[in-house]
Amino acid sequence: MKKHSKFTTCITLFYFILYLAAGLSLLVKxxxxxxxxxxxxYLIPQYIAEHGTLPNGYEESIRINGYGxxxxxxxxLPYMFQGYAMWFVKLFTADQTALLYTAxxxxxxxxxxxxxxxxxxxxxxxxxxxxxxxFAFLATFLPQSIFIHTYVNTDSCCMLSIAVMLYGLxxxxxxxxxxxxxxxxxxxxxxxxxxxYNAYGYILSCILLFTVFFVTSSGGKLHFQLRGFLTKGSFxxxxxxxxxxxxxxxxxxxxxxxxxxxxxxxxxAALYASPAFHPDTRVTWQNQGFSLWDMLxxxxxxxxxxxxxxxxxxAMDIITSIWVYRFYKTLIFCGILLCALIPSSASIHTKDLxxxxxGLRIFYHGNMIFCMLMPFILSxxxxxxxxxxxxxxxxxxxxxxLCYYVTHGLDKLFHLRLFSALSQxxxxxxxxxxxxxxxxVIAGFLLLTVYGYALPYYDANPVAP
Numbered sequence: 001m002k003k004h005s006k007f008t009t010c011i012t013l014f015y016f017i018l019y020l021a022a023g024l025s026l027l028v029k030x031x032x033x034x035x036x037x038x039x040x041x042y043l044i045p046q047y048i049a050e051h052g053t054l055p056n057g058y059e060e061s062i063r064i065n066g067y068g069x070x071x072x073x074x075x076x077l078p079y080m081f082q083g084y085a086m087w088f089v090k091l092f093t094a095d096q097t098a099l100l101y102t103a104x105x106x107x108x109x110x111x112x113x114x115x116x117x118x119x120x121x122x123x124x125x126x127x128x129x130x131x132x133x134x135f136a137f138l139a140t141f142l143p144q145s146i147f148i149h150t151y152v153n154t155d156s157c158c159m160l161s162i163a164v165m166l167y168g169l170x171x172x173x174x175x176x177x178x179x180x181x182x183x184x185x186x187x188x189x190x191x192x193x194x195x196x197y198n199a200y201g202y203i204l205s206c207i208l209l210f211t212v213f214f215v216t217s218s219g220g221k222l223h224f225q226l227r228g229f230l231t232k233g234s235f236x237x238x239x240x241x242x243x244x245x246x247x248x249x250x251x252x253x254x255x256x257x258x259x260x261x262x263x264x265x266x267x268x269a270a271l272y273a274s275p276a277f278h279p280d281t282r283v284t285w286q287n288q289g290f291s292l293w294d295m296l297x298x299x300x301x302x303x304x305x306x307x308x309x310x311x312x313x314x315a316m317d318i319i320t321s322i323w324v325y326r327f328y329k330t331l332i333f334c335g336i337l338l339c340a341l342i343p344s345s346a347s348i349h350t351k352d353l354x355x356x357x358x359g360l361r362i363f364y365h366g367n368m369i370f371c372m373l374m375p376f377i378l379s380x381x382x383x384x385x386x387x388x389x390x391x392x393x394x395x396x397x398x399x400x401x402l403c404y405y406v407t408h409g410l411d412k413l414f415h416l417r418l419f420s421a422l423s424q425x426x427x428x429x430x431x432x433x434x435x436x437x438x439x440x441v442i443a444g445f446l447l448l449t450v451y452g453y454a455l456p457y458y459d460a461n462p463v464a465p
Contacts, residue, residue: 011133018443019115019140022450026150027104029458034314035151036391040064042152044076045103048083049090056254057261058268068273073261075247077194078157082106107156111149115140117163118400124170125404128411130435135407137439139400142328143311143320143449144392155393158196162400164188165202169209173364177210177232186236190243199397201374205367210236212363286385301383301390309392313454316391320449327445335406342412372398
């Protein structure tokens with residue numbers, strides 16, 4: 001037991017040290033503006049640090065050249081974290097590099113919190129801690145996953161919000177939504193609502209799963225526990241409204257009732273965009289008369305989306321080894337296939353919402369599939385009808401459920417009942433060395449990507465084009 005505890009401590013330390021080492025290396029070495037859209041996103045925390053207030057979306061100083069709109073119309077909680085951190089640092093220094101590192105450092109901290117929550121999720125989702133480590137390494141050290149925590153964006157806070165929501169939801173389903181689990185889930189919803197519209201599918205799933213949890217079956221009839229639903233639902237709703245209402249009320253006041261800000265953002269673009277990016281004249285697959293299938297068949301949407309989901313740094317121009325892409329494609333494909341084909345009854349070692357009913361488990365997994373598909377659908381629609389940008393970072397909200405199903409497939413494989421015919425020694429060796437090898441390869445490929453490809457590129461190109 002003492003030896004096992006020491007090993008767990010060592011691998012936990014390695015996990016966080018690897019995250020910080022790779023993250024800090026990218027944070028410091030990336031030229032300003034080299035990561036995707038960082039220059040335009042940095043305008044908002046820069047404004048907050050300078051003025052101490054939140055900008056109106058129409059503010060000219062934060063407007064994106066060419067496109068004619070700003071990110072100020074959308075929820076900007078991550079930029080507030082970055083902007084006020086920069087404001088504090090400005091009390092001591094006006095050095096622009098220090099301010100940039102401060103803004104990036106906020107996201108690195110958000111990523112560190114995400115990595116910690118991933119470990120907590122691993123404990124809840126996997127009975128065998130060895131496979132929990134596979135899940136944690138896969139979710140945290142996917143090259144693209146590390147990358148988004150090293151520059152100015154809202155994606156980092158989005159990933160944290162998803163981890164918080166899933167952790168709170170998991171605890172809630174197991175504890176009948178205790179006060180603590182309800183607070184955690186509400187916090188995740190708040191972070192998501194104020195950071196990234198593309199991840200709103202998780203908010204919807206939390207609402208649906210919370211509601212269905214109070215549906216019970218007795219004597220062949222369904223019953224709804226209205227009292228519990230109203231009591232606990234009201235508690236969560238009050239917390240969420242206290243956390244998010246200020247932003248949407250502010251938007252409704254500033255933008256003539258447009259509480260989401262999307263309609264006003266489009267109107268701003270129509271006023272100030274250049275012809276190449278104007279909503280009425282921009283060239284898209286849709287307005288050129290092509291079908292969605294034509295775009296998928298004739299463009300590089302599939303290739304760029306899948307490769308950059310695994311890891312393409314910079315402005316979609318820093319790739320890693322072909323073996324990194326092959327490894328992750330194979331692992332994800334095989335894991336999902338195993339998860340789908342091996343029935344849970346064939347496994348002797350599952351931990352899949354054991355305390356809940358079968359109907360709720362099916363509904364839960366249906367929701368997780370929905371949460372994985374939604375970012376892809378939104379990215380597909382955006383590239384087809386608005387602006388062709390097949391980037392894997394738009395798909396990252398699907399990462400945690402995807403990593404769960406990949407790892408669950410491996411867990412099912414190595415805990416098949418046919419393995420019970422093996423001797424205890426062989427079973428122990430297989431179940432120990434498989435996670436060690438996989439985690440080592442994942443860590444090694446991250447180091448290869450960061451130190452073998454990204455940093456040499458930054459050394460050769462110290463200024464963003």
